[in-house]
Amino acid sequence: MEVERLSKSFGRVRALSEVSFGVDEGEVLGFLGPNGAGKTTTIRILLGLLHGDGGTAKIGGHDCWTDHVRASRFFGATLEQPGFYGFLSGRDNLRQFARMLGPVDEKQITALLDLVGMTERADDKVKRYSMGMRQRLALAQALLGKPRLLVLDEPTNGLDPNGIHGLRILLRKLATEQGLTIFFSSHLLSEVEELCDRVVVLHRGEVKASGPLSELMNVKGYRYRIDVSDVDKALEIVRAVDGARAEPGTIKGSISVTADDDIARQINYALVNAGVGVDQLVRTEKGLEDIYIQLTGVPVASPLSTPVPSVPAQ
Template structure:
């Protein structure tokens, strides 16, 4: 598969200061792609360049194979986006707001509006005035506006800002189902690590305008490796036995820590039992996105200062 959105060596300089520095990545159809970084890292600036709100200083951005600089209209027709906050007329109903957006593009009729309303789950409230909507409902209406012209890319800048936990979960679940059902490429920016971990398939970590790491979030469990802590009666004997079999292992009080794939866990347990060792516990150590993010960014800072 070819990426629907692709950035190649993109830079942005403002008043002599490089805001975005040689940024390159691609986003695939059906993928929820997270753009993660602290406030001021350059997330919104990058999104503004993708949708053509500001010009890039260097590099190339293509959407469905169309160059944003040279073929802007052809490229941008494939994009639905909410940059920062969805804008709408609060004195009109949700349906009337969608009618106003539909007027901007030919071929969008009542049938299409009804389809999108049902897709975002606003059927029961679509004829109420927007001023009566909760923040989560306004976010869903904003997504509906972005989907009216059947885009291949949906870009959302901080979509869960200001939402309560129920609203956050609602938007998160909706975006994941939308990517699968419509085979959309969904790009989401945020500084909320826990939400990105639950929402995204893949995450680009950006710091000071630079892409510093790319993380797979939804890897297959069978190929994913985790750290396991084993409590055992003879730790030193167990460590020596496992080191001979080339396992990545580290001593712990009363046991050891070992890095294993899911299918290796029963192998290790059987191996140790076969050598007459008593295993009291084998516990998987979960490494959160937050831990990985802090580890990666701290490593970069140490290298930069070295």
Template structure:
């Protein structure tokens, strides 16, 4: 398996405060990887160490096999990044901005610029001044600018800030195309957990500088519990029957009876039959997804 980013026992101490504590992560080629955590968890500090903006106290970061500390130039040649809102020259056109930034990389070409303009769907506006661009258009131009050097790793720190739903959806599509079709490793830090759940393949959750969980969002775990909500009357009798017949504990939440079943042993038809045989009225029954936001809150609020 090919890892484009290898983080090993990474730590950062500022003064007497340890900001990052023994963080280790391997991020695969062509993967969209989410970096999550409450404010002050250390996400931005971790990103700054990955791209060499601040020093590493102990541990190491390797990008495409190159150590950020000992082979800084070789490592960063493989990286593109957008930190919050991309900075552009507002009185230049989108094309002029891309041409200006392309001078920093000898491998950039007119053909490459045109390809990126097409990719981010800015062809009709590329000759307009950037000051006339919407925030979503600026983000798209920022993605084009960050890809001028053909990076193998793209880092996006809070890329959805200020975007409307259409802009967020567009950004998600670009990110997934880059990763899954072009093989770019994309690291995304964001507070929008619902969007991270749609965008990412895996996530790491950091709290107070420590890695507390990693989760594969695309992998279906056959042994996990599935939540169900049922609207039934009388609900207290339904609760008694669930416990008596199946030893299932349940609770009332906003007028609904909630319980859990193992995915590998779904007994919903039997439960419905049990309720009907005992003269209970069933109005609705449906699965309730345990969202990334729910899991994030459970892990970080402890």
């Protein structure tokens, strides 16, 4: 997949602004961003459902708009709100979609229903399905055409923690055992963190960062939160210490520092020596969340999708 300087406006809303990124064959790429970032808009353009105002999106070398049919042979996709016939069973919905692709392969449909854990409910009407079940059926549908690339828009929407865990295992299996390339969007860090080789962080229609998670997380060293009596002075002092990087913390009166273990001691010493009071110095394991907030200014959503306000730790 190759997206280059893709732009799209809805009236005065600039949903995408020169978005560029690529997905390599065999890669699992997380498309991360808070609600309204432009993830679904990008995916709708990839699906040929929407025409960008500028730039290009290509899959397998084919333009997603002008050469939609050939591009779509490469991938299967799910959208945020999977659309199914409610009066048909899950199995019949899959048959219906399979018919559009060619001869219906009953064995394949049964295998796919099994793969996504829908065997027991396969013959119930979709209108009786929960959101999570629709998501799983959508994944089966996306796999019908034996694609090399899966494009999934917030695939864990509506799944309970068990379902999320199951999906994660399934996607990993598809990637490692069948060599599928997977591109999936999420507003939840915890999801991409465990699954992706690489992430693209989107915010307000712009790519804010992209790269391997380990790089974004700066795996070397630790992240510390230091509560200090004077933030500005503390930043100045810490920034002067070799091997330390400091930003204002997300919590008032704190700074966020990335540093090696032994340097933390040095930082503490430097602060106290300069007359800056240190109330506490805590090592935090949430490097990626810090980076996300830093990039987007938006607090990380909890698994229940409600934004978490910054509150001082207990």
